[in-house]
Amino acid sequence: MPELPEVQTIVDDLNKKIIGRRIIDVWFDAPKIITIIFADKRGLIRGTTRNFKKIFNDKIKGLKIADVKRRGKNILIYLAKTQNLTPKTYLLLIHQKLTGHLLCGKWQMANRKAISLIKGPLEEKVNNYIRLIFYLDNGWQLGLSDLRKFAKVLFGSKEEIEKLPDLVKIGPEPLDKSFKVGKFIETLRQAQGKRKIKQVLMDQEVIAGIGNIYSDEILWQAKIHPFKKANELTTNELKSLYAAMRQILKKAVKLRGTSTSDYRDTEGRSGVYAKVRYVYQREGEKCYRCQALIKRVKIGGRSSRFCPACQRLKP
Numbered sequence: 001m002p003e004l005p006e007v008q009t010i011v012d013d014l015n016k017k018i019i020g021r022r023i024i025d026v027w028f029d030a031p032k033i034i035t036i037i038f039a040d041k042r043g044l045i046r047g048t049t050r051n052f053k054k055i056f057n058d059k060i061k062g063l064k065i066a067d068v069k070r071r072g073k074n075i076l077i078y079l080a081k082t083q084n085l086t087p088k089t090y091l092l093l094i095h096q097k098l099t100g101h102l103l104c105g106k107w108q109m110a111n112r113k114a115i116s117l118i119k120g121p122l123e124e125k126v127n128n129y130i131r132l133i134f135y136l137d138n139g140w141q142l143g144l145s146d147l148r149k150f151a152k153v154l155f156g157s158k159e160e161i162e163k164l165p166d167l168v169k170i171g172p173e174p175l176d177k178s179f180k181v182g183k184f185i186e187t188l189r190q191a192q193g194k195r196k197i198k199q200v201l202m203d204q205e206v207i208a209g210i211g212n213i214y215s216d217e218i219l220w221q222a223k224i225h226p227f228k229k230a231n232e233l234t235t236n237e238l239k240s241l242y243a244a245m246r247q248i249l250k251k252a253v254k255l256r257g258t259s260t261s262d263y264r265d266t267e268g269r270s271g272v273y274a275k276v277r278y279v280y281q282r283e284g285e286k287c288y289r290c291q292a293l294i295k296r297v298k299i300g301g302r303s304s305r306f307c308p309a310c311q312r313l314k315p
Contacts, residue, residue, distance in 0.1 A: 001073070001096070001097060001098050001211055001212075002073060002096050002100075002101065002257070002263050003073060003209055003210060003211040003212075003213055003214055003257075003258075004070075004072075004073070004174070004175070004208070004209030004210060004214070004249055004252075004253075005214070005249060005252035005253045005255075005256075005257045005258070005271070005273065006101075006257035006258065006263050006271065007070050007072075007073050007074070007075060007096070007209070008070050008253050009253065009256045009257045009265050009271065010075060010096075010101070010102050010265065010266060011068050011069065011070040011075055013104070013265055013266035013267075014068040014075075014077070014102070014104070014142075014266065015067075015068050017104050017140075017266065018065050018068070018104065018136065018140075018142060019065055019066070019067070019068065020064065020065065020066075021064070021065050021136040021137055021138055021140075022062065022063070022064045022065075022136065022137040023060055023061055023062065023063050023064075023065070023079070023134050023135065023136060023137075024061065024062075024135050024136065024137050025057070025061060025134075025135035026056060026057050026060055026061065026132075026133065026134055026135065027109070027114075027132070027133045027135070028053075028056075028131060028132040028133070029112065029131055030047075030131040030132070030146070030149045031046075031047025031052055031053065032046070032047045032149070033047070033131065033132070033146070033149060033150075033151050033152060033153050034046075034047050034052075034056060034132070034153045034154075034155065035047075035152075035153070035154050035155070036052075036055065036056060036059065036155050036156060037154060037155065037156030037157075037160050037161060037164075038156060038160070056155070059090075059155065060079070060090070060092075060134075060155060062081070063079035063080065063081060063090060064079065064080055064081065065077060065078070065079060065136075066078045066079065066080045066089065070209075071167055071170060071173075071208065072167075072170040072171075072173075072204055072208035072209050073095060073096070073204070073208075073209055073211070074093055074094070074095050074166060074167065074170075075093070075094040075095075075096070075102065076091060076092070076093055076161075077091070077092040077093075077094065078090070078091055078092075078158065079091070079092060088157075089157070089158040090155065090156065090157060090158060091154075091155070091156065091157070091158040091160075091161040091162065092153065092154070092155050093152075093153070093154040093155075093161050093164075093166060093167075094144070094151065094152070094153050094154075095151065095152040095166070096144075096146070096151050097146070097148075097150040097151045097152060098148055098150050098262070099129070099146055099147040099148045099150065099151075099261075099262040100144055100145065100146035100150065100151035100262075101127075101144075101145055101146075101262065101263055101264050101265075102142060102143070102144055102145075102266060103122060103127060103130075103142070103143045103144075103145055103264070103266055103267070103268055104140060104141070104142060104143075104266040104267065105117070105118050105122045105140070105141060105143060105267075105268070106118055106139070106140060106141055107130060107133060107141060107143060113130075114128075114130035114133060114143065116128070120267075120268070121264070121267055121268030121269045122267070122268040123268075124264075124268055126145070126147070126262050126264060127145050127264055127268040128145065129145045129146055129147045130143045130144070130145050131144050131145070131146045131149060131151070132144040132153065145264075147262060154166070169204075169205050170204055170205065170208045171187065171191075171203070171204060171205050171206045171207045171208050172187060172207060172208065173208050173209065174207050174208065174209060174210065174245050174246065174249060175246065175249055175250065175253075181238075181239055181242045181243075184207075184238070184241075184242045184245075185235065185238045185239070185242070187206060187207065188200060188206070188230060188233075188238060189231075191203065191205070191206040194229055194230075194231060195229070195230055196226060196227050196228065196229060196230065196299055197219065197224060197226065197228050197229070197230045197233060197241075198215050198216075198219065198226035198227070198299050198304050199230075199299060199300055200230045201215040201218065201219070201245075202215050202302070207245075209249075210245070210249075212280075212302055212303065212304075213258050213260075213277075213280045214248055214249060214252065215304075216278075216279050216280045216304060216305050216306070217248045217252075217277060217278055217279065217280055218241065218244045218245045218248050218249075219241075219244075219306060219311060220278045220279045220305075220306060220307060220310070220311060221244035221247065221248055221278065222237070222240040222241045222243070222244035223240070223310050223311055224237060224240070224241060224311055225306060225311040225312060225313040226297070226299060226304040226306050226311070227297070227299070227313055228313060251273070251276075252271075252273045255271060255272040255273040255275075255276065256269075256271040256272055256273070257271030257273055258271050258273040258274045258277065258280070259271045259274055260274050260280070260281055279294050279305040279306060279307065280305055281305065282294045282305060283295060283296035283305050287307040287309065287310060289307065289310050290307065290309045290310055292307050292308060292309035292310070293308075294306070294307055295307075295308050
């Protein structure tokens with residue numbers, strides 16, 4: 001699943017490519033991934049609703065893309081009738097889930113399948129599961145490729161979307177300038193309980209955007225065992241963890257994310273962080289620090305990789 005660096009890469013790309021563009025049409029073949037949220041008594045309109053395609057098209061066509069932001073693993077596309085955000089601003093929330101990724105390109109339909117008109121990475125198989133296309137007024141298109149159809153698309157007024165649990169319950173952003181080490185330590189001590197630190201780092205209500213990939217990388221950098229209970233970490237260990245978190249995430253954003261699976265950027269290209277990762281999916285290989293073999297264990301149904309020599313559970 002795309003994590004903070006991958007989602008931030010998409011958001012940065014979209015801010016360069018689609019700001020100010022107007023949506024002139026919409027196509028989709030997986031209505032179940034889309035939900036329209038109204039402030040009135042109608043509540044939710046899902047893909048199974050009668051005339052859903054017409055309702056979604058009528059609501060979103062003509063809106064201009066005013067801004068694109070990230071919150072946790074969510075992509076937030078702000079839409080308005082003008083370039084400026086107003087009280088009538090709409091919000092399109094896209095969570096790419098396991099295999100989803102947004103692409104900027106041009107496609108044509110052939111036998112109900114979207115075929116890329118642009119040669120190169122967009123023709124790669126992983127980019128050919130187009131489920132949703134927004135047609136823009138400059139001839140380009142914003143498409144969502146999603147093999148498993150697990151992605152989530154929510155559309156409604158800015159006020160309605162921003163008060164959903166999807167956004168309200170998310171913890172602080174780890175790369176925000178205001179999220180200092182003291183706040184980080186306070187946040188972990190308030191939320192940790194007796195859980196393992198790997199689980200705490202991946203809890204989106206504690207800290208936003210960190211998942212399986214970067215929790216492994218951060219813990220390796222900080223020399224902390226993933227099984228260590230969060231409430232047993234010393235202040236010095238928490239400071240090391242904070243520094244590692246900032247360093248790893250910034251590096252991954254600079255390298256445009258990790259593409260060990262389906263993730264691609266808006267041009268269909270792979271992220272480069274996979275080439276420099278320390279432990280994620282490197283089980284059985286040598287640790288770059290001490291040459292011990294990287295191990296893989298299960299924590300709460302998820303895999304975790306670590307170095308048994310550098311990341312000792314007990315001194």
